[in-house]
Amino acid sequence: MTIAQIIFLVVAGATLGSAFMVVTSRNLIHAALWLVATLFGVAVQYALLNAGFLAVVQVVVYIGAIAILFIFAVMLTRKEIRDQGPQLNSSWWLSATLSVVTFGGLVGMLWGWKDMAHTVPDIPPGFDSISALGDALVSPDAFVLPFEVASILLLAALVGAVYVAFNRK
């Protein structure tokens, strides 16, 4: 067991634990905060995977924007539920079963895969993943088109969100 393995296990356990709290905590504010924790755990995992850029973006975008958005939304709609009554619907047990089955199925599928125990390759010397990513994102040979499409999607979502949430009275 290497240090990396230990760090992974600790972080993964914390992440899954907080994720569990996200889906189970009665208080939505708490759930949103647990989400922040989860996201943070995921960011650490990115870092472990040498994907520094992703880790940073995870923190900036997810925790800094999305999670805060959730908290706003929760606060805007809190009036009724007030965290009272069951937070899970009546067929939660079926959901749980299905989730377990899904998990089992996924694991079961992975189990027989030959590359399952693939070990991590070395990073070639002089390879800068961030600059490579930047090149890939804007290079006409690579992903400039999806990148632009994604930006349009964001714009459309922005306009759409404003339109949908706009209070017409």
Add this chain to the structure above:
Amino acid sequence: MVPLSWYLIFAAGLFSLGLFGVLARRNAVAILLGVELMLNAVNINLAAFWRYGTITNMAGQVFAIIVFAVAAAEVAVGLALVISVYRRHNTVVADEIDMLKW
């Protein structure tokens, strides 16, 4: 070092938890929370496959970034919808939002 399988199992777990949240939570906002979990699980897979595959091929990371963008858009529109529904029907309980039924 950490084998690929660990990441994959971790992502599957996160995904399943998110799935449970989506399926079982009553609050619409909480459902969206579940969705975020699932998206994150996917992103972990993408990053892991990038790291364990041909490292010079940046498709994994690029995909992950696009997923970020999609997630941001999804949350923005999703929450806008929830707020809009909440304004109209004064509820965010998913079971009660059934205007699309027959």
Add this chain to the structure above:
Amino acid sequence: MNFINDNLLLVILFFPALAALVLLFLPADENKLFRWFALGASLVPFILSIGLWIGFDPNAAGYQFEANYPWYEALHSSLHLGVDGLSLTMVMLTTFLTPLAILASFSIKERVKAYMMLFLFLEMGMLGVFMSIDLLIFFVFWEIGLVPMYFLINQWGSANRNYASLKFMIYTMGGSLGLLLAIQMLGVLFQTYDLQEITANWSTYTSANGIMGIPVGTVKTIAFWAFVIAFAVKVPLWPFHTWLPDAHTEAPTAGSMILAGVLLKLGAYGFLRLVLPLYPDEAKYFAGALAFLATAAIVFGAFGSFGQTDFKRLVAYSSVNHMGFVVLGIAAAASAIGTPDATIALNGAILQMFNHGLSAAGMFFLVGVIYERTHTRNLEEFGGLFPLVPVYGGILIFTSMASLGLPGLNGFISEFLVVRGSLPLLPVYTAVSMLGLLMTGAYILKGIKKVLHGPLNEHWAHGEHKLTEINTREILIMAPLMVLILVIGIWPAWILDVINKAVMMLF
């Protein structure tokens, strides 16, 4: 001009249909235009058929002006047209009567365009039957003629028109069924529908194996009767005649004119063109039966006519009576084909077809004239109208006399020839048919008596019901008919010569 000269029959045949299509695109509600256009369009075939008559060589054997256009090659059927003396006479009759009938239809006020179109299509159908030398084409035109007539009766007829038109349609279709089957059988057997080829082979056709396992004789007999019944319905022969009084009575005036003038001739023409050449042996064998039916038609037609109180129905029954003579002549000829007696009988029968076309059309028109004015056909409601309508009365008596077979007018010549030809061959039937001839006088006189003679029915003398004299248009319709009636009565040779030569060559 070359095209017209080379395809004279085709032009005559399809010109009316073409004109009908043009009529379709004329502006709506221009009734006057429709009428004159239709009249003009129907005069063209007439003028062309005069050219046909002039260009026709009565001494040449076989068909003339022949034209053969591919039509349905998979079935070995082609649009094969041609005329001989027999069909030429009938073509002339058709093209001659149609303009008159259209002129007579000028009093139609409703849906003139459709009416005129139907009439022109009708003309095409009738001409097609007379011109075609291909069995399948013959049948096609045979049925085409039905449809416009059905609508003419059904749409422009009088009170009981639905019943009458349906009866007409069903009756004739029923007759056609067997005809179609028999034609199909011939087509399958000989791999062609060409009449000339079939005639050459079929009348002497024998096969050791029979046809479809049935002895040839039996098949021939059945096919013979299929033909006979189809044509007998059309003629109409007793006891297939009951559609006729209904159809004639309910049809519009011009419809009755064409129905009696031409459509009935289709049946008789079928006998002459198909039955006698195709089935000489069967025709000879069954000549007695045919003569029996013909005699029954003559006698019962006359009695039926005498028993009517409806003027138009009276005239309608007279058609049964007169057409009976045609078939009697044909039956007599069938019993001894090739003898001088048979030739005379056939001459008489064909001339009788032509003559009846003239006189019956005239009679129906005259009935129509008075019906248009009085809106009744009941003989009991007329009476003594002669002083009110002297010209009409004169014309009516003239035409009635032609119908009666008064010597000096056309009907006599043909009836005499039929009697002369049939008497030595079928003495008993001919003698019995004289009873019909006697009753012909009775019903004609009854018609004149009830309409023109006797004390004047004051109802028609004054006020709004005042009967008006026949007008110029109507006289113009009758004049050509009357002139022909008289001319044929006094000098029949010009037409009889053509018929006679055709008969001599055909049979």
Add this chain to the structure above:
Amino acid sequence: MTTETLIWLIPLPPALAFFLIVLFTNKSKALSHSVGVGAAILSFLGSMVVFFRAVSVEHLGEHPFESSIPWMPTGDTWFNIGVLIDPLGAAVLFFVSITIFMIFLYSVGYHNFGQPAGDHDRKGLPPHGATVEEHGHKHVVPSVEPMYSRFFAFLGLFAFGMYTLVVSDNLLTMFVGWEIMGLCSYLLIGFWYGKPSARAAAIKAFMTTRIGDVFMLLGIGLLYSVAGTLNFREIFGNEELMHTLAVPGATLFGLSLAGLIALLLFIGTVGKSAQWPLHVWLPDAMEGPTPVSAMIHAATMVSAGVHAVIRMFPLLSLDHNTMGVVAFIGTFTAIFAATIAVAQNDIKRVLAYSTISQLGFMIAALGIGAYVAAAFHLITHAFFKALLFLGSGSVIHGMEHGVLHTGNHSVDPQDMFNMGGLRNKMPITFWTFVIGGFALSGFPLITAGFWSKDEILADAWGHGHLVVFLTLALAAFMTAFYTMRQITLTFLGEPRTKEAEHAQETPWTMTVPLMVLSIFAVGYGWVGIPEDFPVLGGLVPNWFHDFVGHTLHEVPEAVEFSWAPLLTSLGVALGGLFLGWFYYRNVNSAKEDFFQIALLKNKYYFDEAYDFVFVKPAIWLSEVFTYQWMDKGAIDGFLHIFGPTTGGIGGFIRNYIDLPVINKFIGDGSADVVQWVGRSLRPIQSGRIQQYMMLSLVVLVVIGGALLYFLLGL
């Protein structure tokens, strides 16, 4: 112009006149009668030229005027029509042209030409007179016939028919003329068609004669098919053919072919010449205007019948059975009609029956083989009977004048008991009528009727037909009796009514024809005085016998003179005349008349019997049997079975197969199932997003599991 061309032209002027009047001049009465009379004159002149040329030809019988043209193709040969004037034709043409001309002329006066139009006259009814003002006071005068022009047109057509018949060289054109006359008699008898009686009489005339005509047509057809021609001379001149025809017992009833044909043709004559049993139409035909009666009875139509038999005599004489039939019918008709004539009161009806009777004489003469006598009597009879009819018309016309004068229209101007004493009022009419009447009665020596009737009796006696002789003698006696009865009642004694007192002589257009005809009624007899007649014989040569006799191939020999028939005919004529005068000079009304016997007055009830036996059944057969029972009932009824049957089959298929099985079970059933499934599945669409997801996931899991299990074999 050759004689043949002229013969062709003879019938044409009247026909042209007919068309001219009908088409152009019918508005103008003067023009119309000018055209009509002019045509009659033209034909008359033409006929006279032909007649005198014919007389001047020697052996005309062997070389008659004839010419023909091809008319109608019949197979390889042509049917020819043509004209023929042989001695018989010439003789007939002579009297026909004269009488027709006279009748045309007479009609001008009879229809009151020049008189004013009537006050209330309408077409189709006899004129009722017109009121005129003269010198301040009104009086009624006869009015002109409203259909004056039409009358001349019809007369013209009639004349055309008669001329055609006379000049024809074949049976067919003869039949054409015959039938055209039939039509004209129909039109003329029904001239006053407004009267129901006239209308009925016209139809009766046409139909009764048509019965004969139909048989005649058969006869013509038979003769044509046997002989191959209808030309008289070709048939009679062909000895081989005549021998074939004469073979006895070749056809029905033991008749030879000739006998059968002759019998059929003779039935035509029976109709046309009104012989028993087809005599019923002729008395009714008196409904027509009087010139018509003369036309029909004397000059033309009835003569045509006898003419036809005389023409066909060579054929007739081949079979003695047919001869017997002919003789019987003629003889019977002669006596039968004479008995009826005795009881009639209508002046024209008496003449009508007398005509029937006299025609019976001719037919009987033919039946016993007296060819020349029949022809002779035909001609003399034509003259004196035309004279009598025109005379009676003149009487009626005069009486009508009286009726108009008194205004009492209930008085029948034709009833002889309303007359009397007219000899003073109408002297010309009286004397000419007496001449005609005496000729009819056979007044000895001076009248034509005596010579011709005497010849018939002599022939009957000479050929040994005793029964015929006696019957005809009796008929002749009755003829004289009723003729004198008529003269006595009409002209002698005192006027019995006011109307008779005011009767007036008729205009010259009517009296001139009477005078002309009376000359012939007397004089024509002298051309046929037998050679061996006492005193007078040989004084004038027996030209008629010589001339007409040569029409036949074997000239018939004149019978030897014998006193018995001469005395008989003297006796019956004088006796009849005397008795008639003696009895009726004192009879003043119908009640006093012994001969008003119901049986005779009602003509032996023949009309009623025919009505019961033929007319009513024919109507029943037409209206009820043929139309109602057979056509409407049986045939249409049979057809109407098809309608309900097919309707029933269709209904069965619809109600028991289409509706329950196909529609309900297969059609609606599948829809129902789909609907049921849909309804059942509907709750799935709850609108709850989580349920959807759950469900899709379940399905995914299940399908995924199944795939894994089955495909990968896990």
